[in-house]
Amino acid sequence: MKEDxxxxxxxxxxxxxxxxxxxxxDPNAAAQLGAYILQEELGDFNPEEHVGNYVSELKILLKQTTYIEEKMMEFHAKLMEQTPEQVETAFLRKAACLDTYGVDPQPVKDHAGNQMYLGINHTGILTFLGNRRTTRYLWKQxxxxxxxxxxxxxxLVFYEDPRTKVSLENSF
Known part of the structure; x- marks a missing residue:
């Protein structure tokens, strides 16, 4: 990005x-993203200053568990001497690889009544179960x-063979 x-x-x-x-x-990606936030906000890991579970005082994740906090501290200790700009860029790169990047998932129920999430992005319509993308329907479909x-x-329309056209209807 050109502008800071x-x-x-x-x-x-x-x-x-x-x-x-x-x-x-997933918890591992959440811990990595949390470690970037720690580095940006607290600076370099200092064993004298950052004792015990220093992450528990900060609210970084919606569902922040002790396991993820321990992983965050482990990743944070490895991010020595990185500037806030470097950490923000690394955070953005990691976040851009996630399935829900740029998507605002909405809770829905499928035709069987199962809880899932539906999101829309530039590629099409996405469905999620928990934090995993289950299906992507491309806009051309x-x-x-x-x-x-x-x-x-x-x-939806799926083209398996150029001579045949298969139509499918999904309800959410």
């Missing part, structure tokens, strides 16, 4: 998304989108 302020503002947005649970990720009452219906 742009990088910083996107960093703050993703940091907030991580705290509010909109940026889903979406033929029509309807809603009837509380039911959201996506009409």
């Amino acid at each position: 302020i742009t990088r910083y503002q996107i960093y703050l947005q993703l940091k907030r998304d991580l705290l509010h649970g909109r940026l889903y990720c 979406v033929q029509n989108i309807n809603y009837e009452g509380k039911m959201f219906i996506v009409h």
